[in-house]
Amino acid sequence: MDSGLVADGVHARTDGFTSLAVVAGGIGVLLGFPLADPIVGLLISAMIAVLLIGTIRSVGRRLMDGIEPELVDRAEHALGHLAEVASVERVRLRWVGHRLHGDAVIRAGAMSLAEADRVAAEAEASVKKHLPNVDEMAVRVTASTTR
Template identity: 75%
Template sequence: MPHSHDPADAIDDAMRAHTEGVRALKISLAIMLATALTQAAVVALSGSVALLADTVHNFSDTLTAVPLWIAFALSRRVATRRYPYGLSRAEDLAGLFIVLMIALSAVVAASESIQRLFDPRSVSNLGWVIAAGVVGFAGNEIVAIYRIRVGRRIGSAALVADGVHARADGFTSLAVVVGGIGVLLGFPIADAIVGLLISIMIGVLLIGTVRSVGLRLLDGIEPELVDRAEHVLAHTARVDAVERVRLRWVGHRLRGDAIVSTRATTLIDADRLAIEAEHAVKQAMPNVDEMTVRVRSART
């Protein structure tokens, strides 16, 4: 299909991105819920604090998909005079909720683990505990692959980050397996120690998530995106120099503006150049919804 620069095509791209993003959230939520419920059943049978820590974390990960889903729904609201850019920034609020849930899961896991260190309890059904850890890893990895793949396709940094988060969580599930093996080998406090290690790993993940959410809240942008837009503009016909490029995330979509200089001799030529430059950026970066290009004369 030939590429079109009609504004309707940009709307279609945004709607397709929204639909794919919501589908990814629905499917991954179902997978993570099934994984967490399976692990919870084994926790009830075994009393493993390491598995409890991992289960609580997986439940929190399941819940974090809900505000992101709501944010995707709000992004479809029509812009108004009060909200002229729409409600796509609701995705940043969802990010704050995700940060709080990760922090809460780390606190719960750590408190339970410390309690078990001072008040050890026997862990039964170790085979099931190890199996549940493997299930946790498999569920997180499936979700990670799916979210990252869809996130990259639609240009959603939040969905990609959520996928990377799920992948890291899968390795905490493997820690449960290590704890279960430690108990089998005669180290009864291995379960509680691994629970603490999981809490620390969750805290490390929290640091990365805070940085990512903070970048969006402060209108930050990945420098490589600006570099790409500058490269496209610089290679647009009749553009002599790129004076400025600005981009900002609005949810999982991009808006921006630029100033370029040219030796075009008429206002009509300058207007055509601005349109061509805007279309070139949108074609090279499909997640850009709006790009306003201002043309200045390069004549001295």
């Protein structure tokens, strides 16, 4: 995900919440509660700090090529539930903008090269079905022996 877009979205959301809080504080003061304004100011400050921490974590993870563990788990599940797959040896994913690119190595039983190609295509389709953000998924099939 583009970090500039993430930051801009958080900024817009913060502006919206701030505007609502200012209106609430103004209404509180008009209704005779003079502490409404400073309380709203403190709440806005706390909200901005929480959003800042979340944004730093999200953008920082993406900048360091980090990926959410649940996405890797979903990809492993998508590969592992195919009948021909004996085990999932490796799955790697990375964000490229708003899309995911990845590769995987799966182990299957003895099969011909044509069968291995078919299994790799099915595995790629399965990952794309379980993770709609995946644009590219290269799957390599290793087998004990080929026919």
